[in-house]
Each structure stands twice: as C-alpha cells, then as structure tokens.
Amino acid sequence: MKKEFQKQIQQLEEALRLQQSFDLVVKPLCVQGISMRLYFVDGFAKDEILEKMLEFLMKAEVRECVETEAASHFCECYISYLETEISRDIKQQVNAVLSGTVLLLVEGYTEGILIDARTYPTRSMEEPEDDRVLRGSRDGFVETLIFNTALIRRRIRDPHLTMEYHSIGSMSKSDIVICYMEGLAETSLVDYIRTRLQQIHVEALTMAHESLAEALVPHKWLNPFPKVRYTERPDTAASNILEGKILLLIDNSPSALILPTSFFDFIQEAQDYYLPPITGTYLRMIRIAVFFVTLLVTPIWYYFNCNPQLCPDWFAFTLIDSKAHIPLIAQLLLLEFGIDALKMASLNTPSSLNSTFSIVGALILGEFAINAGWLSEEIILYMAFVALADFTQPSFELGYAIKFMRVMLLIFTALMPRVGFYVGLACMLFVMLSNKTVTKTSYFYPLFPFQAKAFKRIFIRKKLGSKASMHSK
Numbered sequence: 206m207k208k209e210f211q212k213q214i215q216q217l218e219e220a221l222r223l224q225q226s227f228d229l230v231v232k233p234l235c236v237q238g239i240s241m242r243l244y245f246v247d248g249f250a251k252d253e254i255l256e257k258m259l260e261f262l263m264k265a266e267v268r269e270c271v272e273t274e275a276a277s278h279f280c281e282c283y284i285s286y287l288e289t290e291i292s293r294d295i296k297q298q299v300n301a302v303l304s305g306t307v308l309l310l311v312e313g314y315t316e317g318i319l320i321d322a323r324t325y326p327t328r329s330m331e332e333p334e335d336d337r338v339l340r341g342s343r344d345g346f347v348e349t350l351i352f353n354t355a356l357i358r359r360r361i362r363d364p365h366l367t368m369e370y371h372s373i374g375s376m377s378k379s380d381i382v383i384c385y386m387e388g389l390a391e392t393s394l395v396d397y398i399r400t401r402l403q404q405i406h407v408e409a410l411t412m413a414h415e416s417l418a419e420a421l422v423p424h425k426w427l428n429p430f431p432k433v434r435y436t437e438r439p440d441t442a443a444s445n446i447l448e449g450k451i452l453l454l455i456d457n458s459p460s461a462l463i464l465p466t467s468f469f470d471f472i473q474e475a476q477d478y479y480l481p482p483i484t485g486t487y488l489r490m491i492r493i494a495v496f497f498v499t500l501l502v503t504p505i506w507y508y509f510n511c512n513p514q515l516c517p518d519w520f521a522f523t524l525i526d527s528k529a530h531i532p533l534i535a536q537l538l539l540l541e542f543g544i545d546a547l548k549m550a551s552l553n554t555p556s557s558l559n560s561t562f563s564i565v566g567a568l569i570l571g572e573f574a575i576n577a578g579w580l581s582e583e584i585i586l587y588m589a590f591v592a593l594a595d596f597t598q599p600s601f602e603l604g605y606a607i608k609f610m611r612v613m614l615l616i617f618t619a620l621m622p623r624v625g626f627y628v629g630l631a632c633m634l635f636v637m638l639s640n641k642t643v644t645k646t647s648y649f650y651p652l653f654p655f656q657a658k659a660f661k662r663i664f665i666r667k668k669l670g671s672k673a674s675m676h677s678k
Contacts, residue, residue: 207240210312214242217310217317220299229302234259237268240312245323249305254286254322261285276314284309288321300378325349330356333437333459336599341479346437350380350456356439357384361446365389371402373417377409380456381417384442389449394644398451398464413458421453422464422643429609430640430648431602434463434470441475465642467650469663471603472496486665492597493664499594500607503537503587504614504626511622523583530578534619540580540588541612610636 305323453462477485617629651659
C-alpha cells in the first residue's frame, strides 16, 4: 500500500513540476499512522479553514475508516468543509490544484479529495468608472468569477436562473459561465453558444473577454461595428437576463458579454431607468441626436466648404477661407488622429501629471497650432465638439466604429468633392446592413424587420410597471 501511495505522489508531483515552482506547497501529514499529503497554491488557500480542518482531522479516528470504507465515506465523515469532490483523474487533480483548490491524498485511497477552500486576490466591488449613474446601486463586477455570479444571484432569486460552467484553453483553462434564464432565453441560441464554446481550441484566452468574443462571434475584419455588448454593472446584466439575453462571464475579467446584440441596444443605458420616464426619454433622445451629430457634423461642414455653391444661405456663415497653410482635409485628419494620440498618452500619464498634460495638450492643439498656421479656429471648435460628444457613447467599440465611418466620409468627400459624401454614406449603410448578430438576424432589429412597439421603446422610456417588457439597457 505504501508503494502504491508513493507512486501516486510521484506521478502527481511530476505532473505539477513541484520542485520547479516555489508557490506550489505540499504539506505531509501523519494521522494515526496514516500518511496524507496536502497540495495547494500559496496565496489561494484560506489558512484559517485549512487549520480548522487539520485540527479536526488530527483528533479523528481515521484508521478504521481508511481500512474499511471508500474515499467518499472518509470525505463525508472527516472533511468538515462544505465543497468537496472525489477525483480519480490525475489531470483533473492537477488542474484543480492550479486553479486554487486544495488536494488531499490519503494513503489507502487511489482517489484524491478536492477541497474548494480557495480565495482569490480581488479588489473592492466599486461602481464601474465608465458606466456611472446618478442613482442606483454602486457595486460592479470584479475579476473573480464567483463574486460576479453571486452579484447576479442576489438580484434574480429564481431557480430558472442557470449558470452553466465551461473551461477553455489548453494552457490557461479559463473558467467561462453561460448565464441565462431557462424559459426566457432562446434555446437554439443557448445551444449555439454552447457548441461554439466547445469548438474553441486555443492555448489561452490571454485578453479575457476580447479573446473570447473574437473566437466566439464570427466577424469580418473590415467591419468595425460591434456584435457584442459589455457591461460591468450587475443591475444591467440582471435586466438583460430577464429580457431573454444570454451573458458570458469570464474569470479574470470584470466585464460580462451580452448576446445577442443589435445596433439599437447601444442607445439605451442604465441611467435611463434610474430617473423618471420623461427624464429618461429626454436623455435617450439627446444621446441619439448626439450620435448623428458626431457622425455627420465634420463631413457635412467639409462637404459644403468643398462645394460652397451648394451651401444653403442659413449655413453659409460656417464657410471659411482658411488662413492655415495646410489643406482642410489634412487638418481634419490630423486632429482625428491627434485626439486619439492624446487619449493614449493620457492613459500612460501618471495621475500626478494629468493636469499638466491636459494643459500642454490644450496649448499644442489650440493657440500654438493656430498661431503657427497649422490649424484653423473653426476646425478646432468642431473637432473639440466631436471629441466631447464621443463620451456620450458608453461603448468604446461603437465609438470607434463611428469614428472610422466619419473618417471614411471625409476621405471620400476629399477624393470626389461633388458625390463623395453620398458615396461614403452608401458605403457606410452597406457596412452596417451587412453586419449580422450572433444569431444571424438583422443588426437593425426592430427597424428591419419592422416591429412598431419594439421600435417605439427605443426612443421612449416606458414605465417599469407597464406590461411592456423593459428593453435592454
């Protein structure tokens, strides 16, 4: 029996490469002459729980049980922790240890006992920086999967709420959870997502949710419009689940993927539902108006400057005779790319220097650029408005899709001053209409196919007590 136990230990420790990793800990034990060994990752195991279990185990009469009973009986009688499992597969045991689970090997049993007494380093559940509300809950998803599922369970206390576990990545073994309401979510879509997850063969999901989205959702490289939504708010996630949506939660990521997603889903926010209906409707209308203005303000202005004879009289005051030495199209593109460069630079700027960086950036793209003849005042005004208006859109992916379409309209107008703007609009509509959701349905539902009630709910925020279901936030 001792030889078999030593062989079992040798196989496990070779698979774990125990000698090469300092953070893999093994604790030999001897209880009434029975050899035992605990394996765990330092920093994942809860010390207090292990100490209490060992204290109980040391006082127990285990010899007779080991000699006469199965490992499952030993686990039921002498392992006081709640979450335990018997494992006979050495690969499963290795994966469990590396995931933070404690493994107990007992001489006399070929099976291992997995004790889920783990804890992960985590930050506090603060409100997401990019999705704040004036009223409502202030908690947010974190990088620990089990905490995120608990936040949803706290809001939906229904047995039909399903949390389906999967593991992806031959090396990372990333934990994935499909979260949906049985009976509300479309069964075919759940089956499709489950099948797609099983067909993903990658070494690791290094970029968490983005890696999963690229592997899960078919996407044309040149089509920038997003096919999935992300949220870090548990209330938004719970609301979408109750509307029949499906969530994908990924360990090490504070963002949840919402499927399926159409274009109009990006227009609504949680803020709309924490304010009275008339206020929520007003904010939604402003958001829609700003979306179109952000997309079209600079292309339309540039089009009329290229074709002043077509400009209506009421808009003629915007026409300029630029004093800058650089063509208008070059100024517009320079600011489009310059603003993004400043955004990237601000992300890498220490917080103590943020105010200084803002002042320097404003001077470079403002007064100095005008005095040097690089930029015109009007162009700086319009691009400043566009840069600020971008922040009304909480989706970074959709924000950059709008930006790419705006740049495309500018370039087409520069190449073909008379018809380029209209050609660009046609190309933009083609790109958007050719996009499909993960269910292969129209990206513009409920506009195509047209559903009057659902389309009305896009623009008008319904009372939460009404019979009409609340559309996705």
